[in-house]
Amino acid sequence: MATIKDIANAAGVSLATVSRVINDGPKVGKATRERIKKIMDEMGYRPNANARALVNKRSASLGVVLAELSDPFFATLAHGIEATTRKQGVQILMSSGSIERETERQAIETLLEHRCEAMVVHSKALDDETLIDLAGQVPGFVLINRYIPEIANRCVWLDNVAGGRAMAKYMLSQGHRDIAVISSRYQIEDPVQRIQGIREELEQAGIALPDANIEYSTPDQEGGEIAVQNLLAKGKQFTAVLAYNDAMASGAMTILQDHGIDVPNEVSVIGYDDVLLAKYCRPKLTTLRYPVEVMAMRAAELALSYASGNRPEPGVTFKYTPTIVKRESVVKR
Amino acid sequence: MATIKDIANAAGVSLATVSRVINDGPKVGKATRERIKKIMDEMGYRPNANARALVNKRSASLGVVLAELSDPFFATLAHGIEATTRKQGVQILMSSGSIERETERQAIETLLEHRCEAMVVHSKALDDETLIDLAGQVPGFVLINRYIPEIANRCVWLDNVAGGRAMAKYMLSQGHRDIAVISSRYQIEDPVQRIQGIREELEQAGIALPDANIEYSTPDQEGGEIAVQNLLAKGKQFTAVLAYNDAMASGAMTILQDHGIDVPNEVSVIGYDDVLLAKYCRPKLTTLRYPVEVMAMRAAELALSYASGNRPEPGVTFKYTPTIVKRESVVKR
């Protein structure tokens, strides 16, 4: 592949001059510039991003660490990030961490080796300390879907406690009193906080949420099916199911219907996330809207901005609050 | 960030020695090796991937060009690729091309600038010639979901004509004779080939597929809804709908049901792709399994293999054939 040197030779000028026209540098004669451009074109010249990164000490690329690309939630996340990087002509380095400490660590490590000063990371397995340390090393380090007070201005996150409260509040307003919860078995903060929110709201209304009314399983459709089966097997009475996410909610509806239980008339179901899926299942899922895409774009902008020298404002954080999307799976009792 | 030089100074040895221990080079004293390793650890040394790529002329990274990350199909594709790259410790450079010539071109351009010798690209907008040219430049260039005879050994693709035939054949076997097709309005090869397959099979059975029985729309749920609405509005009679993909099929079912038409008893519906979605909708979607993930893994392996010097075998190609997955949306007539 042609280098800057080849171009210089072909054009009979020096490296410096070529470099200047590449970067729209200031002092180059109009004629020379045109001639060189033409030659670059003919020879199919492409700047070597690696060499550039080396001398510039910055790489025009954004590192991304996600948990699981095939999950619609993360796919949407990736999509949002991609949208803003494309606008800014920035390349994405993508890694998947699958919620395991070592893999996440490894993913970030690789990004570090590539010297990308901007990164958007979704980490649940790494501890606060590690992440805070990272934020110190990487100027454009931004966390998505996680809040750590010490680096609040690098966190783009959803208020899960508020989300839990909103779910519960809505169900209460619809007259539901016998409530079951199906949640994720992964003991990361999200499920814990959502349940906490639900509990708070319920207790405020004088209703207890016994542990027996909560089932834990994998946060996917199958998990939702299993969780509800367990609930049913225990002979639990409930008129409302609050799910950890839309996939679980969908699985829950399937099983309920298989048992001849009408959704939403006998049992109402509410999801969380509002991913694509929510519109596909029947009845259409009432759920909490998690503005993933917007948040992802914000996170990417932030990372890029910090990386290019803008200092993170102290004291701010980027908190989002989920809102109810009313569809068909919840009904007044 | 500490460089190899810093380490050398701190250890009182030369650059070369440090470099040797980093790469597990052959001739270094055991004691020296341990000492240097310890120092690297203390100083938090990380090799600079850019510098490495520069001197090695190879980048240990795989470029990926997809159309639309938020689409479950592409999300699964990405997931498959990620799985194999992770195993091989290779970094992914991801770009999204959104099926527009210029964006796709730009995406590849950027990858080229990063000098990644391995790429898996999903391109529908670029013409054969461009792609063939690219294959000449990039040793590990692999196309996914596209077949170009001249570079057959770099193509991992699905036989869409066979897919179309399979759909039609199955519907015929179930006694359907009045058949409608809802397809993608994007005139890329996939929809054309699938329809061709359908037509061939039908004609073999002495059944014509008039153009009026085909509706084109966007290849998503909404498009499926619109397409079926149009069919209905035209007063078409049909007992079977063959959809371009699962999303369209799902939309179709929704509209049919909204019109009080029973699926599958009055109208059977078949999808294509077998993405997540197919299991979520009700009735569960009978569809054609597109082994995206397997194919993606294959493509990634191939790209990496070619990139590391293995020459593409002449004469071979990587063709996959979709198979029917029977669920609930098709019924015997």
Next chain:
DNA sequence: TTGTACGCGTTATCAG
């Protein structure tokens, strides 16, 4: 306006 020369962090070749 153009050219020279050095440095970015690594690897690899050749001497010692």
Next chain:
DNA sequence: CTGATAACGCGTACAA
């Protein structure tokens, strides 16, 4: 076993 030293492709003071 270890150390100089020359690339790799590019950007940029500093000269001319």
